[in-house]
Amino acid sequence: MATSDLEKWMLNSTRQQLSSIGLDDDDDEGDNLLVIGIDFGTTYSGIAWATRADFNSDQINLITSWPGSGREEGKAPTEIYYEDKMLWGFEMEKDTSPISWFKLLLLKDQDLSSEQRSSEFILRARKMARENGKTAVDLIADYLRAIWGHALEAIAKDRGGSVLEAAQFHVVITVPAIWKDYARQDMETAAKQAGILDLRPAGKTILTFAPEPEAAALSTLCEPGRKPKKDDVYLICDAGGGTVDLITYKINGVDPILMDEAVEGTGGLCGGIFIDEAFEAMVRNRLGRKWHQISQSGIKEMLKEDWELSIKPQYKPGNTKKEYVVSVPAEAYQKDKDKFNDTTKEPFIKKGRIHFKGSHIERAFADAFASIDKLIEAQILKARNQGLSLTGIILVGGLGGSPYLYEHLKAQHEPAKINVLQSSGMRPRTAICRGAVYKGFMSGMAASSNGLSQAPIQVTSTISRLSYGLFYQASFDPNVHLQQDKVWDEAAHKWRATNQMQWYLTKGENVSTKAPVSHTWCQLYQNNNHFGNTLTVMLYQCQEDTPPSRKDDTVKEWTPIQCPIDIPFWALEDYRNGAGKTVKMLKFNIEMVPSGASIEFAVIINGKRVVQSDLKAQFDRIEHPGWHVMAPTAKLCHRLNLDPVTCFETFGAFRKLYRPAERDLSPLTYICPSSHLERLPPELIDMILKPLGASGMVALGLCSRTLWRHVTSMVRSAYRTSTSDPSWAGIPLICASSYIDDLPESLHSLYPEVNDPWAVDDIDNRVNPSDTWRKRMLQCSAEASKKNSNIYLEAFDKYITMSRIPKELHTLLKASIDRIPYVEGTRWQLRNLTTKEYVSLGLVLENNNRDRMTLALENHRWATVDAILLWYICWTSLLGAKAIPADNSTARLEHLFQRRGPWAGHCFDIIQEKNSDPEWKDVTSIFATYADLLMEKKQKEWSKEPIQVLKKVKSLPQTAAQRLFPRLTRKRQKTKTHREMTGLKRVRDALHRIYSLVR
Structure with a gap:
């Protein structure tokens, strides 16, 4: 061995020993820590931030000043518009048609219900994305770039540019509980494109993800006046613009607050935009043909001013005489000026304004509230199965601030002595971004810094959403292993059984964040030719409730772990194999623990943590x-x-x-x-x-x-x-x-x-x-x-x-x-x-x-x-x-x-x-034969349910739909009633609207 190699190895070993006793150079790395929490929402987004000193003094700062807004707001609209330059948030004029709801475009179709796939809001967002030549990741990256740049300007204005430059960033982005790994991976890609992870003089920016309901729990349970008791069980209901996420925690300590995840987080797509869609459908049905005379900007202004900013957030049941008025743009009556009044059916139209009653408004909320009720009941049932009794339901998020949702849930759960808690002001809307800051100080780089023990709240255990493990080869035992798995290991000079799985975490398992799961592994090398400077380990995941001990079709590759090996071959431990020959052996430990929306892991070689990070799988985008x-x-x-x-x-x-x-x-x-x-x-x-x-x-x-x-x-x-x-x-x-x-x-x-x-x-x-x-x-x-x-x-x-x-x-x-x-x-x-x-x-x-x-x-x-x-x-x-x-x-x-x-x-x-x-x-x-078979199948399928054409016709181009329509027309014309002919006209009108939307 060369002298220089020996000196290099000895120097690295000395550094490892110094690090192990706390005498390395990074003792104060957390002092300049700046945690930035980003709540990227479907309809509104917010940002909170705090330095180490802020956090220790219970101060979390909110961004409340936004471009284009003349007043303080806890969040900015998640909307963008492409013109000469990109506009975002509050910058749009009233007559523009921005791209909205693009967060939901990250989800695959199989993760949406048929109603959600055909939602006009989602179809409109897809259409506008295509028209602008943007993917969902592109749209999110553009928005994150804008809101990130504004946040840095606001922080620099508050603390000074030099302080910002010297700070080490830990960014926490919250994601819905129902999101799968591919969507979180796309969010990471968007964050990179937005420049959030760009290199900085102060060091590498750390990015982690946190489930939205967990972030909400971290912030709401620490609010002044809210004093949870030991053994209390709280369900956090984060009702936002697109998703409603729930998670249940049990309080195991109060000073600081220590929480165990009692019931695995769940959620659904039943947020505020689906209430907006239901209300828009009510207005559209009431106006009939006049709806099509209103421009997109007119529709936007009508729904924004009268519904989204007025009726929807303020509606409270009980006042049966009160009317809720929506002004109809004058363009709806350009061709029929005498129809400003229509009292022939409810809701009445008087002087160009629709007068809704409370029963009409409640109808718009009905479907979303029914879905929320099912989600909450499922969480309560799982808690009861574990012998837990719910103490309270805490509402957060944009829809979580609704007085109507509060009254609705209170009526549902008060008889069972379950309190429904709802903060006032901006707190419900900003709970998630504030909680993201708490999460940042509890994990990653911050967790290894001094002072974490003083954190007012900690999550002490979490539930694994999937099973995670490693593929390995065991010593072959004919009484245990299959003959087809028998392989010869030349280095060990013995027969082994391949396709064996070692599961670190199993689905539904409650794992302590303070006691990571760890296993020791070894790798044998016959000579230096097989020894490299990098160790690669493939991780696997399984969605089954009980993962198999042998690798089968339910076990999927997840992501590789790659870590450097700075030990020379000659310094590896000796191992005598079955033939009595001495080979080299590399020993290493891999430990894991679930951490919200990701898996925290570490690889330990020769006593040194060579890799420690949040594990995020690489998926097709x-x-x-x-x-x-x-x-x-x-x-x-x-x-x-x-x-x-x-x-x-x-x-x-x-x-x-x-x-x-x-x-x-x-x-x-x-x-x-x-x-x-x-x-x-x-x-x-x-x-x-x-x-x-x-x-x-x-x-x-x-x-x-x-x-x-x-x-x-x-x-x-x-x-x-x-x-x-x-x-x-x-x-x-x-x-x-x-x-x-x-x-x-x-x-x-x-x-x-x-x-x-x-x-x-x-x-x-x-x-x-x-x-x-x-x-x-x-x-x-x-x-x-x-x-x-x-x-x-x-x-x-x-x-x-x-x-x-x-x-x-x-x-x-x-x-x-x-x-x-x-x-x-x-x-x-x-x-x-x-x-x-x-x-x-x-x-x-x-x-x-x-x-x-x-x-x-x-x-x-x-x-x-x-x-x-x-x-x-x-x-x-x-x-x-x-x-x-x-x-x-x-x-x-x-x-x-x-x-x-x-x-x-x-x-x-x-x-x-x-x-x-x-x-x-x-x-x-x-190909002509194949085309005939395909079209015949589609015609038979669709002619059985003509009204379903409104949803399914989008899967073919206009030329194909036009060919199908005459056949549908002939089938419907066999019936003579005026009602059915009117129904056919509605089908035709709806088809034309779909054509224009798809184009």
Whole structure:
């Protein structure tokens, strides 16, 4: 061993010993700690913060001054609007239509009920996100960036910029209790994009997540005048704008307050926006056709001023004579000015105002309150099953401040002697962000600092939401283990049983935060070649109530732990194996404890904590089912959201695969002899042209035809490079699902390293190289863009006309632009270059718009080239996924994309149809048969329940829905009653509204 290596190892060992007795350099790392709590809500968001000194003196600071607001507010609206610059919060004018409720877009469709998926609020948010070219993560990142920047300005204004720069940040973002790991991972991604985790001179910013009801409990139980007693049991009900989250705690100590999680947190999507939606439906039904005469800004102002800021937060039952008035915008009566009054039915309309009674208002709250009642009853029942009696229900959140909700729950639970508690003023609305600050001082970096013992409240145990564990190999015992799990371990020189699971935490287990679960592991190394400087351990999770002792299909990979090994190979402990040979052994401990919305873990090697952090799993950031279309050799990836609303949305296959007959630009020849000026060498011409703007180039072109030719050549080159679509013609394409353990054979030659479906890592965990390839490919790929040649051509024609340059000088340039020629009635071919097969297609205009051309099967306008490709280039390793049959006639129609497509990894292009070539096979009839089967199935399904078309028609493009509608019309016309014909008209009107929303 080299002397320098020995010195380095001895120095590290000395540092470890100093650290273990508290003599390291980081003794005062918590003194400059600044904890910032962010309550990112569905409708409103807030921020609280505190330094170590603030927290020790029971002071938590709130951000109450917001841009665009003339008064102090505990929260700002969770709304953004994109114009010349992004507006957020209170900055919007009344006539704008901001993007709202985008927090709910993080949830996958399978985590929403059918009513929630068809909610007008969620559909509107999705539509506006698509129109602005934003994903849910993008929208959240933009909003967090704005509110984070404002918070830092406010803190610097309060304490000074130098104090802020020197502070170490611990940021706590609260999340709903019902959120799964993928949504929390997306929140972390958004926080990174927002700059919250940017490097700072004071050190790394720590980010943790806390369940919203836990944060609410931490703040509310510490409020002045609220003195919980030992053995009290409190249910925290966080009723917010989108979600209602609940959690139940038992008080085990009072000075400081020590809480055990008694019942696992639950929740549901039944927050304030669903009450808003119900009220909006009441107003819409009362106004009838006049509703459609009101602009979006008029609807927003009407509901915001009269409902959201007045009736909804103040309504209290009991006064049967009181009326609640909503002013209808005058635009609703532009065509019918005599109808300002309508007392023919309730609620009455008088002088352009709707007069609601209390019974009407309570109807808007009914469904949400019923869902809240079910959630609370379930928590109470689970507490009783554990022998616990509820002391009180504490209401927090925006809806939690409602007097009506308080009276409703009081009437429900007062007979059982359960107190319902509701603070006044801003406290219910700001409870979560204040609690996030408490959480920040109780975990992570703050927990290891001096003074935590003085915290006024602590969570001493939590309940694990899932089972978490490690895959390992045990000594083989034929009486215990399966023969198929028997493997030979060369390093230990013994037979082992693979696929064994060691569970650290089991679902529903109550684990003390002060006593983490710890297990000791060892890894054997035969020689230095197998020893690296990094230890990788894969963690697994299971949703079953009783996790299996052997790895099966219910056990899923969660996330890897990676930690450095700074011990040299020669310093490892000796171990004598079964053959009497000495090998090296690395011993390490892994300990875990659940901490709210994450798992805190530590890896200990040689007595040193080499890794300690909040564990957050890495999940696909794409909504269900997490599929991506990739052109791997082009380093371009287009991400597809295959939920029921957008599964047939085009990804631009026509433009990406179009291959013109002549790819090269048409040449422009010299038109006249060169003058002395025009005989300059190309280097000097480039020096003249590059600094010039567009107008300068045009002016120079007026002086010289040859220089104009040079200018147009540069323009063409720049256009082709930066504006035209990158072509995918002739490049392998694959639509891969969230998880794959192999690749199509056609990609094996390109990526031979993924041929082996499984490999073994340093501690015998199975690693899938194919899935690793897919994730790496996504990370290194850019999102493919959509371009429009017409934008360039229109500008080109405009400036050519203004400059008076002779027409013949730019005709060839214009003709040379790569455009898909539009000729009505022309036929095209989608060609599989790998198998020499083709599909014959026709040109289709979407809404008669030439800028939105695509190709489709004849007599199947909805079966576009995009859908055809998605059927056949999909690739998955999901359990039960089967290959698509060659003729498609027996293919199951459910879960279209969960297949192993025969064209996955093949190369394609699109050309205008030409004479048949005997080397090529026409497979058009196969796809036509499949399309007929699919449409027939959908028609049968939908014709049984015509009214359900209002929800299901969104899963097809407009062209398909128009084809279905006549059939639905014929079915309904068999009935003669006026009532049913009126119902048909309502169906038709609703369909048209859905069309406009989907577009």
